[in-house]
Amino acid sequence: MALLSKSCVYGIRAAILMAIKGNEEFISIKDIAKDLNLSAHFLTKILQQLTQEGLLLSHRGPKGGVKFSREPKLIKLIEIVAAIDGLELFEECALGLHGCGTATPCPLHEKWSEHKLVLRRLFETESLEKLADNVQEAGLRLRTLSQLDILEFNKNKRL
Amino acid sequence: MALLSKSCVYGIRAAILMAIKGNEEFISIKDIAKDLNLSAHFLTKILQQLTQEGLLLSHRGPKGGVKFSREPKLIKLIEIVAAIDGLELFEECALGLHGCGTATPCPLHEKWSEHKLVLRRLFETESLEKLADNVQEAGLRLRTLSQLDILEFNKNKRL
DNA sequence: AGTATTAAAGACTCTTTTATCCTAAATTAA
DNA sequence: TTAATTTAGGATAAAAGAGTCTTTAATACT
Ligand code: SF4
Ligand code: SF4
Numbered sequence: 001m002a003l004l005s006k007s008c009v010y011g012i013r014a015a016i017l018m019a020i021k022g023n024e025e026f027i028s029i030k031d032i033a034k035d036l037n038l039s040a041h042f043l044t045k046i047l048q049q050l051t052q053e054g055l056l057l058s059h060r061g062p063k064g065g066v067k068f069s070r071e072p073k074l075i076k077l078i079e080i081v082a083a084i085d086g087l088e089l090f091e092e093c094a095l096g097l098h099g100c101g102t103a104t105p106c107p108l109h110e111k112w113s114e115h116k117l118v119l120r121r122l123f124e125t126e127s128l129e130k131l132a133d134n135v136q137e138a139g140l141r142l143r144t145l146s147q148l149d150i151l152e153f154n155k156n157k158r159l
Numbered sequence: 160m161a162l163l164s165k166s167c168v169y170g171i172r173a174a175i176l177m178a179i180k181g182n183e184e185f186i187s188i189k190d191i192a193k194d195l196n197l198s199a200h201f202l203t204k205i206l207q208q209l210t211q212e213g214l215l216l217s218h219r220g221p222k223g224g225v226k227f228s229r230e231p232k233l234i235k236l237i238e239i240v241a242a243i244d245g246l247e248l249f250e251e252c253a254l255g256l257h258g259c260g261t262a263t264p265c266p267l268h269e270k271w272s273e274h275k276l277v278l279r280r281l282f283e284t285e286s287l288e289k290l291a292d293n294v295q296e297a298g299l300r301l302r303t304l305s306q307l308d309i310l311e312f313n314k315n316k317r318l
Numbered sequence: 319a320g321t322a323t324t325a326a327a328g329a330c331t332c333t334t335t336t337a338t339c340c341t342a343a344a345t346t347a348a
Numbered sequence: 349t350t351a352a353t354t355t356a357g358g359a360t361a362a363a364a365g366a367g368t369c370t371t372t373a374a375t376a377c378t
Contacts, residue, residue: 001164001244002255006336008160009255028354042337044355051355061345062353085160096161096168097301106301107175107290111281118277122270131267165366187324201367203325210325220375221323 008084010038011046015080019072019132026058026065037143046084053083072132078123090120167243169197170205172301174239178231178291185217185224196302205243212242231291237282249279 004012014032021027029047033040047066050056055075056066068075081087094112163171173191180186188206192199206225209215214234215225227234240248253271294301 001160001162001167001248002251003160003162003248003253004255005160006255009253012254026354030354039337041339045337045357048356058355059345060343060353060355061347063346064344064354066355089160089162092161094162094168095171096163096165107293108285111285115278115281119274122274126267126270134267135265185324189324198367200369204327204367207326217325218375219323219325219373220377222376223324223374225325 003089004081005085007046008081010036010043011050011080011084012077014043014047015050015072015075015128016131016135018066018068019075019128020136023068023072026063026067028065031065035143050080050083053079055079055083071129073127073129075128076124077126077128077131078120081123090116090123162248163240164244166205167240169195169202170209170239170243171236173202173206174209174231174234174287175290175294176301177225177227178234178287179295182227182231185222185226187224190224194302209239209242212238214238214242230288232286232288234287235283236285236287236290237279240282249275249282 002009013036017032017035018027029044030040032047033043036043047056047058051058051066054069057069058064058066078087078090081089093106094108095106097106161168172195176191176194177186188203189199191206192202195202206215206217210217210225213228216228217223217225237246237249240246252265253267254265256265
């Protein structure tokens with residue numbers, strides 16, 4: 001199990017890429033998909049969710065694409081996670097018990113609920129812009145790697 | 160996305176139940192499944208993984224069942240997670256990038272790798288016995304709830 | 319020896335996630 | 349107005365996860 005679904009990871013990567021490109025004009029999803037080495041159709045579906053949540057604005061036709069509805073600086077990672085995976089991760093019990101109540105807490109309750117909060121803060125704190133800066137500084141590596149890429153990487157041990 | 164797969168959660172619940180029952184004799188999987196309100200066949204599959212990892216001993220035939228290969232006191236939660244879900248959660252990047260290297264870290268690297276460690280320590284620290292005690296003190300609630308149970312719960316708002 | 323009990327193993331089904339493909343609707347530009 | 353471009357949306361397919369069912373093998377008890 002990964003922490004986030006693949007869709008969510010792709011969504012985050014796309015958002016970081018968009019933040020890097022700035023938010024001046026609409027960016028075509030096809031271009032983003034090409035940069036990330038993803039299927040454009042698939043990415044379209046994912047970004048649709050962000051559009052429906054009001055995080056992105058979209059525009060059809062030539063010169064169309066998507067852009068953030070507000071400054072990337074103000075958009076936190078958790079907003080993207082919430083739109084795609086939901087907030088379950090930060091709100092549910094690690095043991096998956098329903099009918100939670102602090103009156104009769106299940107095992108792990110204390111430690112996990114404390115931890116959930118820390119995790120949540122992490123995603124609430126990180127803004128897209130900060131991540132974008134970080135990517136640029138360190139040398140971008142957002143691209144989904146194909147099998148060939150991985151072979152290449154293993155040969156070169158740097159990418 | 161949940162933190163742990165359902166199989167893993169079931170495995171942990173079963174293990175806690177077993178720890179509560181003590182480790183004197185083999186416990187029948189059918190009985191555990193009944194207590195947890197799970198399919199016995201399904202639980203068998205899950206516990207098989209723990210047996211194959213050497214965490215449990217199994218024995219067929221009448222009076223057969225499973226028991227821990229060592230004291231529940233010594234068994235940490237992470238061992239069960241490792242056997243069922245693997246350690247990916249504690250070892251992989253939150254953004255799912257391959258070819259990780261601290262030389263050219265991807266965004267989130269610092270925060271997430273720090274956090275991964277905390278999460279790992281949490282699972283490394285909690286022993287089955289401690290959880291079992293906790294369950295008993297607070298009033299056991301390991302049972303998987305059926306839809307009927309949930310209705311019932313919502314009526315009573317306590318379980 | 320024979321029967322009942324129990325885990326192991328594998329075939330199979332159902333659901334969810336991931337991914338692809340095709341068509342429709344909106345929009346721009348010529 | 350026509351053609352090209354681009355997101356939206358639905359149908360479908362493939363893969364993984366969750367769960368069921370049947371058969372087999374081991375074991376204990378009579
Ligand atoms: S008691 Fe705590 S850990 Fe258990 S379900 Fe409730 S919040 Fe989650
Ligand atoms: S750079 Fe850090 S976060 Fe990125 S893949 Fe490597 S370990 Fe994971």
